[in-house]
Each structure stands twice: as C-alpha cells, then as structure tokens.
Amino acid sequence: MTKTLVVGAGIAGLVTAMRLAKRGESVVLVDGESSIGGLTRPWELGGITWDRFYHVVLGGDLETQALLQEVGLASELRFKPVKTSLFIEGELYPFSSMLDFLAFPELGILDKLRLAATITHARYGGNEERYEWEGVLEYLTRWSGARTVERIWRPLLRAKLGDHHANASAAFIRATIKRLQGARRGAVGGERYGYVRGGYARVLAALEQRLLDLGVELVLGRRVREVTLHDRYVRVTLERGELTADRAVLTLPSNVCAAICPQLSRLERRTLGQDRYVGVVCVSLLVNRHLGNAYVTNVADAGFPFTGIINMSALVDRREFGGCDLIYLPKYCAADERSFTQSDDVLIAQAYRALGRIFRNFGPGDVVAGRVARAPHVFPFPRVGRAQSLPPVRTSLQRVAIVNSGRLRYATLNVSDTIRVVDEALDDLADDPTWRLVRESRALVGSR
Numbered sequence: 001m002t003k004t005l006v007v008g009a010g011i012a013g014l015v016t017a018m019r020l021a022k023r024g025e026s027v028v029l030v031d032g033e034s035s036i037g038g039l040t041r042p043w044e045l046g047g048i049t050w051d052r053f054y055h056v057v058l059g060g061d062l063e064t065q066a067l068l069q070e071v072g073l074a075s076e077l078r079f080k081p082v083k084t085s086l087f088i089e090g091e092l093y094p095f096s097s098m099l100d101f102l103a104f105p106e107l108g109i110l111d112k113l114r115l116a117a118t119i120t121h122a123r124y125g126g127n128e129e130r131y132e133w134e135g136v137l138e139y140l141t142r143w144s145g146a147r148t149v150e151r152i153w154r155p156l157l158r159a160k161l162g163d164h165h166a167n168a169s170a171a172f173i174r175a176t177i178k179r180l181q182g183a184r185r186g187a188v189g190g191e192r193y194g195y196v197r198g199g200y201a202r203v204l205a206a207l208e209q210r211l212l213d214l215g216v217e218l219v220l221g222r223r224v225r226e227v228t229l230h231d232r233y234v235r236v237t238l239e240r241g242e243l244t245a246d247r248a249v250l251t252l253p254s255n256v257c258a259a260i261c262p263q264l265s266r267l268e269r270r271t272l273g274q275d276r277y278v279g280v281v282c283v284s285l286l287v288n289r290h291l292g293n294a295y296v297t298n299v300a301d302a303g304f305p306f307t308g309i310i311n312m313s314a315l316v317d318r319r320e321f322g323g324c325d326l327i328y329l330p331k332y333c334a335a336d337e338r339s340f341t342q343s344d345d346v347l348i349a350q351a352y353r354a355l356g357r358i359f360r361n362f363g364p365g366d367v368v369a370g371r372v373a374r375a376p377h378v379f380p381f382p383r384v385g386r387a388q389s390l391p392p393v394r395t396s397l398q399r400v401a402i403v404n405s406g407r408l409r410y411a412t413l414n415v416s417d418t419i420r421v422v423d424e425a426l427d428d429l430a431d432d433p434t435w436r437l438v439r440e441s442r443a444l445v446g447s448r
C-alpha cells in the first residue's frame, strides 16, 4: 500500500489526509503542535473552550458545509442574522442595512451612491483576471472617489494589510467584498453568519475521529525540520526522529516549504519564498458586560490599534460562554513587526483602552479573562500580479507536492476556499502517475 506523509494538520492537511485515506492509502499526518486544527485550534479562556481565532461559516461556504456533513455535524450548524457597525473618527455607527447606510453622516449622497456602485461592481462586474493587475487604491478611487478612499477604504485596508496596503491588487478587495456580500440577504437585509455549536473544538474532534476511523496515523507535537527525496522514498526529519514514506504532501505556508526542502531548485525556492505572509495578533477577552449587538465593528479610525472588534456573543448563544461576551481584537501585521512581538500585557492593556473609547466606562473590572494568540502565517500579501506566480503543486522533487492555501488566487483566507484549493490540487495530482490519486466525486451541499 502506498504510504503518504501529510505535513501540517490545519484544515488543508486534515482534508488532504482524509481524501487520501478514503482512496485507500496509508496516511501519516504530522504536525508540530500537540493538537490538530492549525488556525482553527481551540483553547481555554476563563473556563470556556472556544476558537483562539474567531470563525464563522457563511451561507456560500459550500465546502465547509459539505465537510460538516461528512463528519456528522451539519445539523449542529446554526445561522443567524448579524449586525455590523463602523467606528470612525471616534464615533460608532450602525452599518448593517440600507437604512443605516443612508443615515450615515460621514459621506454625502453622491459619495454614498458611488460607494454603493463600487460594491455592486465588485460583486457582479467584470473578469477577475483584469483586476489582478490593477492597484487596489487606483480601483477604489476610480469607483468611489478620492474622499471615500481616504475616509473609509484606506483605513480599512491599512487595518487589514498594514502600511504596504497600496501594493495590494484590486482583485483582493473585490474578492473580499464578494465573500461578505454573499452573506447578505438582499439589498436591505443584514448578513447571516453560522457557527457550529461547541465551536471548532467540536468540528476538530469529529474530524479527528473520522481520520482515526479511516486508519490515519497522527504524529503530533513533532515539528518537521527537513524533507528530502531519496532513491525510492521521501525522508521527513522531525525535531526528534524521522519518518519515511513513498510520498509527502506539504500543507505548510510556502516560505516554510522552501525552508525545509533544501533539494528544491533555486528558482522554486525563490518563487515559494517571495510570498510575504500577513500574520495576526489577536486579543481575546471574556467580559461580564454586554458590549452591543454588532458581530463585527469595522474600524476606519487611524488611531485605533486593532483591525476591528468581533463580538462572538452577537452570533453564538451566550450560554456557550457562561453568559459572558467573547470579544476578539485582531491586529494584522507581519511577524517581524513590533506589533507582533509586543508582550501580552501591553496588548491586553491596549485592548482595554481601545474598548474604553467605544464603550463608556469599560475597564479591567469588566474582564473575566484575557489571552493573546499569535499566528505568523495567515495569508500571503495579495500583491498586484501575485496570481501569476502561485506556488506550484508539483515540485521538481517527484514525490513531494505542495498543497497549501497560498494557492488561493483572489479570495481572502477562509476554510471553504482552503478546502477547494486542496480538492483542486488533489485533482491535479490525480493525473500524475506518480501520485495515482483517483478523482473523487465530492457531493457539495447545493450548487455553486
């Protein structure tokens, strides 16, 4: 039986391992962490177990929903209308419906019409490839006008992509708008988001059981240091010990793949290494005060130290959180920036101050527990023209393939698109005799 090593037990690795095992292969799944899930891993905060980074499922996330069905959790998916707000120039505005939009005082009627036209065009207009080569600010200025770019778009882009936001492609903002608009219910409705009762802890437990049932061997808490190709096998050197197999599938960030595969050609390593990853630092607070009913508060305020505020309790039944609100304050930045390495104490103090600017009298006394999560590799910076040099699936090392979310062409990072990228890559490998993967028909929930 062919033995395949899958490196990385995030969603990409878990789905790869499951697909291969279902084809009857012998699969070993390796991860440096002591539990599976990668960015979706849960943790414990003030006695509750929930995702360390906030996750929702959108109605259009068909691959995620198919996965939930496969592990028997489809009936545990709850959808709910959620509200959005916008914090700008020290003021908080509701921003969920057309009425909110029309009442928004920071833009004139012409600017509002242009903003609405931008969103409609991003959602429905044009061939995506064209926008891959256009700068994001150029595109937004053309559609929304310079004033709206400076007041709304630029602060939002800076919050998500940092100081280099101007180098992003128009395709990035179009994909982001498309994904979020896909969650809306008509022109006047708000958004509908979903979650699984018990959060990703529950999803991962079901996935792990499914993998064990399929005979997948899990090797956790063992970081991979090197992957090398030998005459008829692949050797994976771990922090402690080594593993050998017929083939290896790497689901790690592209630059990590480049670093651990010394036999890749210089060109391959340069292609893989050219993706500068955006990371995230995220403060989680469990608070015993009700902080409004907006799931997400977007921040277009230059002095605010976080990208936004996510109140998970606006979506999830508060009983899941012992009656508290679960608040996330993410800050997207590269792993070599100062924000990424600031101490937990400094970040939590910043979070208190930031929330105090929005919610009167908010202070440490309202907080039951706080923790900080960091991830250095969340998504490759969506620079202009990036889609033309996506990381390859096949490498010059015949038995080593790369199947990672770096292959997302335009979309922003999410579980559903990550699964789609995996499925496309495995289909691609199916045509390769070295891999002999059989194309698998996947029953998606609904149709695209």
Ligand SMILES: Cc1cc2nc3c(=O)[nH]c(=O)nc-3n(C[C@H](O)[C@H](O)[C@H](O)COP(=O)(O)OP(=O)(O)OC[C@H]3O[C@@H](n4cnc5c(N)ncnc54)[C@H](O)[C@@H]3O)c2cc1C
Pocket: 007, 008, 009, 010, 011, 012, 013, 030, 031, 032, 033, 036, 037, 038, 039, 040, 053, 054, 055, 056, 057, 222, 223, 224, 225, 251, 252, 253, 256, 260, 280, 282, 330, 375, 377, 378, 404, 405, 413, 414, 415, 416, 418
């Ligand atoms: C703040 C935040 C919010 C998000 N919100 C949503 C949301 O609402 N909805 C949604 O659908 N998606 C959301 N996502 C995205 C979602 O989490 C990702 O799409 C998905 O988890 C990516 O999975 P992955 O397997 O590609 O990568 P990862 O989860 O990063 O997995 C990579 C794995 O590789 C392992 N690894 C790395 N290096 C090594 C090594 N040398 N040796 C061994 N193992 C190694 C890591 O430990 C990790 O387990 C969010 C992400 C973040 C960060």
